[in-house]
Amino acid sequence: MNWSRRHLLSIEELSKEEIEHILDNAFSFKEVLKRSIKKVPALRGKTVVNLFFEPSTRTLISFSLAEKHLSADSINVSTKSSSVMKGETLLDTAKNIESMKTDMVVVRHNSEGAAKFLAEHLNSNVINAGDGTHEHPTQALLDFMTIKEIYKDLKKLKVLILGDILHSRVARSLLWGFMKYKTDVTLCAPPTLMPLYLNDFNIKIEYDIDKAIKNKDVIYILRMQLERQETGLFPSLREYIKDFSLTYERFLMIKNRSIIMHPGPINRGVELDGTVADSEKSVILEQVTNGVATRMAILYLLNGGRNNE
Amino acid sequence: MNNMTLINCTIVNHDKIEKNKDIVIKDGMIDSIKNHSSNTKGIDICGMYVLPSLVDLHSHLREPGEEFKEDIFSGSTAALAGGFTSIVVMPNTQPPLDNPQSILYIKKRESEFKNIEIFPLGALTKKMESIEITEMYDMLRAGAKGFSDDGKGTSNPRVFLNGLRYASRFNCLVSIHCEENYLSEGGQINESDISIKTGLQGIPFIEEDIAIYRNLRIAEYLKTSLHIAHISTADSLNLIKDFKKKKVKVTCEVTPHHLMFDETVHAAYNTNYKIKPSIKSRSDVNTLIEGVNSGIIDAIATDHAPHQIYEKEVEFICAPFGIIGFETALPSLFTNLVKTNKIDIKMIVKLLSYNPGKLLFIDERIVKEGNRANLLVFNPEKEVLIDRKFLKSRSINTPFFSKKLYGSVEMTIFRGKIVYKVK
Numbered sequence: 001m002n003w004s005r006r007h008l009l010s011i012e013e014l015s016k017e018e019i020e021h022i023l024d025n026a027f028s029f030k031e032v033l034k035r036s037i038k039k040v041p042a043l044r045g046k047t048v049v050n051l052f053f054e055p056s057t058r059t060l061i062s063f064s065l066a067e068k069h070l071s072a073d074s075i076n077v078s079t080k081s082s083s084v085m086k087g088e089t090l091l092d093t094a095k096n097i098e099s100m101k102t103d104m105v106v107v108r109h110n111s112e113g114a115a116k117f118l119a120e121h122l123n124s125n126v127i128n129a130g131d132g133t134h135e136h137p138t139q140a141l142l143d144f145m146t147i148k149e150i151y152k153d154l155k156k157l158k159v160l161i162l163g164d165i166l167h168s169r170v171a172r173s174l175l176w177g178f179m180k181y182k183t184d185v186t187l188c189a190p191p192t193l194m195p196l197y198l199n200d201f202n203i204k205i206e207y208d209i210d211k212a213i214k215n216k217d218v219i220y221i222l223r224m225q226l227e228r229q230e231t232g233l234f235p236s237l238r239e240y241i242k243d244f245s246l247t248y249e250r251f252l253m254i255k256n257r258s259i260i261m262h263p264g265p266i267n268r269g270v271e272l273d274g275t276v277a278d279s280e281k282s283v284i285l286e287q288v289t290n291g292v293a294t295r296m297a298i299l300y301l302l303n304g305g306r307n308n309e
Numbered sequence: 310m311n312n313m314t315l316i317n318c319t320i321v322n323h324d325k326i327e328k329n330k331d332i333v334i335k336d337g338m339i340d341s342i343k344n345h346s347s348n349t350k351g352i353d354i355c356g357m358y359v360l361p362s363l364v365d366l367h368s369h370l371r372e373p374g375e376e377f378k379e380d381i382f383s384g385s386t387a388a389l390a391g392g393f394t395s396i397v398v399m400p401n402t403q404p405p406l407d408n409p410q411s412i413l414y415i416k417k418r419e420s421e422f423k424n425i426e427i428f429p430l431g432a433l434t435k436k437m438e439s440i441e442i443t444e445m446y447d448m449l450r451a452g453a454k455g456f457s458d459d460g461k462g463t464s465n466p467r468v469f470l471n472g473l474r475y476a477s478r479f480n481c482l483v484s485i486h487c488e489e490n491y492l493s494e495g496g497q498i499n500e501s502d503i504s505i506k507t508g509l510q511g512i513p514f515i516e517e518d519i520a521i522y523r524n525l526r527i528a529e530y531l532k533t534s535l536h537i538a539h540i541s542t543a544d545s546l547n548l549i550k551d552f553k554k555k556k557v558k559v560t561c562e563v564t565p566h567h568l569m570f571d572e573t574v575h576a577a578y579n580t581n582y583k584i585k586p587s588i589k590s591r592s593d594v595n596t597l598i599e600g601v602n603s604g605i606i607d608a609i610a611t612d613h614a615p616h617q618i619y620e621k622e623v624e625f626i627c628a629p630f631g632i633i634g635f636e637t638a639l640p641s642l643f644t645n646l647v648k649t650n651k652i653d654i655k656m657i658v659k660l661l662s663y664n665p666g667k668l669l670f671i672d673e674r675i676v677k678e679g680n681r682a683n684l685l686v687f688n689p690e691k692e693v694l695i696d697r698k699f700l701k702s703r704s705i706n707t708p709f710f711s712k713k714l715y716g717s718v719e720m721t722i723f724r725g726k727i728v729y730k731v732k
Contacts, residue, residue, distance in 0.1 A: 112497075112507055134509075
């Protein structure tokens with residue numbers, strides 16, 4: 001297919017064909033990662049800025065590595081080292097950076113719509129690396145890649161997404177993608193962490209985790225953002241763990257060939273038992289590997305899908 | 310001075326439309342209205358509409374304190390360009406208008422500008438903190454038209470009860486912003502499918518009617534009149550309808566934007582739709598339009614709320630609430646509601662001029678002999694582009710920016726004097 005997008009802002013805006021196209025490229029780049037010299041010249045001479053307004057380890061390293069493997073020159077800007085703290089607006093920060101002649105901007109921000117906002121105002125290609133509670137498209141794409149490596153056809157799967165759906169950008173990106181694949185999706189969370197309006201998504205809601213984990217091919221556990229407890233949405237971490245954590249006892253009840261996923265970083269002993277993350281059913285580290293390949297594919301496609309010479 | 314004749318007018322009042330009229334203005338008053346005669350000399354209106362000039366029950370001119378957004382001169386100029394010659398300004402300036410001196414300051418600025426009537430509402434509580442009531446008697450003597458803690462609402466019900474009771478002996482307007490702050494805190498837009506999809510924190514719409522119910526009960530208990538500012542939901546409207554049936558002396562207003570936009574506009578994260586109360590569902594919009602037509606809604610008020618472009622061109626969660634409204638009120642209502650046959654032009658005149666005039670106890674807003682010559686000329690055929698040149702406000706935070714609307718305010722007349730005219 002012909003790739004025409006200049007930005008990657010959400011899964012919502014992508015067609016199923018576009019998702020497939022990204023994943024096809026990601027599988028090719030995964031082959032590159034297996035080589036001893038993991039470098040291709042696709043983005044040689046291009047400058048990428050990783051503009052991170054929220055703390056991140058995994059996503060930032062993943063993007064940085066992807067950029068380096070593609071031979072791009074990249075720099076990382078995080079809130080601590082930028083002038084944001086001095087009261088400069090996001091737009092001013094971004095325009096100043098672009099004035100230094102950058103080609104691509106990878107942005108993570110705590111405000112929903114921040115990536116779209118930059119895409120509207122900058123000439124650079126913009127990649128959304130997570131905007132508030134809106135979307136985290138590259139995470140969902142690497143998740144789909146990981147699932148495809150095991151199951152091939154997403155349409156026939158039963159998927160459970162477990163945890164704080166309401167505040168999760170990962171959940172939103174996953175939902176949009178799964179809807180496009182017509183996957184059977186169940187959500188499980190305390191009612192206060194479940195969105196009140198989900199009319200446009202064809203999903204099931206189950207508040208009882210023991211019922212929810214039955215017969216699922218994929219159990220996707222979201223990270224519990226511990227600071228949420230202060231907002232009064234659930235009474236205590238202890239009760240949350242009892243009621244919604246994938247404990248070892250529950251782990252023993254899940255389907256034999258199902259897989260356990262998590263976007264990281266995991267809170268061992270909170271949303272999942274400390275040993276479950278290391279079990280043979282866990283593909284959490286495979287997700288991380290696929291993250292680099294997926295981001296290489298996205299950078300490559302947004303640059304026009306050709307090698308720079 | 311202040312004498313002129315407008316010939317060939319289509320007079321649009323709240324109750325009737327009369328074509329081919331000549332209006333003779335003497336000493337700031339409408340001296341006579343006659344059938345058009347070719348012998349009469351004067352300014353040819355060419356059949357365009359002549360309306361009583363508009364009255365806004367709700368605006369923010371940002372002076373004192375935030376003159377970089379708007380001041381009394383720029384805001385008044387914008388009001389005149391929109392056909393408003395009488396405007397209520399809210400007290401949530403910096404510092405708030407919570408004492409007689411600050412009211413005197415506004416009245417002084419009004420007299421410096423000359424060509425408009427400005428009616429400040431004083432704060433109902435000191436610093437608008439909902440702790441102590443203000444010096445209302447003295448503020449009224451200084452020129453206040455009434456009281457409000459707009460922008461917040463008076464959160465403590467006992468303080469509000471006392472404030473409303475204290476004000477009840479005066480002939481004044483008490484306007485209340487109804488928002489249950491515990492429910493709306495941190496929210497960006499109406500809680501719905503759209504808030505879930507965009508990830509923007511939702512505000513449960515019941516926050517408005519919960520606050521309205523409290524305030525209506527207080528007014529009912531005290532048997533006083535009360536004005537509810539900017540309602541936005543069907544439930545709010547139905548509550549007010551019920552209390553009106555019970556003969557509670559309640560009036561209410563709606564903004565032009567709540568009569569036309571629904572929450573789907575938020576998909577693009579445009580901060581020029583970020584307002585309080587939030588934009589609601591299409592069914593709320595339709596119910597509010599019915600509320601206008603059935604007479605439950607008493608007034609349309611702009612809630613003109615200027616913010617600089619660099620304050621709005623930021624992350625959605627960082628942008629301030631509010632949009633400007635003086636210059637687009639009449640054209641947007643005409644384009645989206647009159648031309649689409651949802652609301653009659655006479656009803657628009659009633660809600661933008663006749664009714665709010667009565668609520669402020671000012672001159673009768675009817676174009677007729679013996680009344681003050683407070684008028685506007687409106688060209689229903691002309692298309693206007695809403696751009697920096699068109700907008701007289703210091704700020705341009707309107708969702709209509711760079712869009713076209715039908716209907717143009719061609720001329721505004723205040724006390725028989727042309728105070729605004731399209732070049």
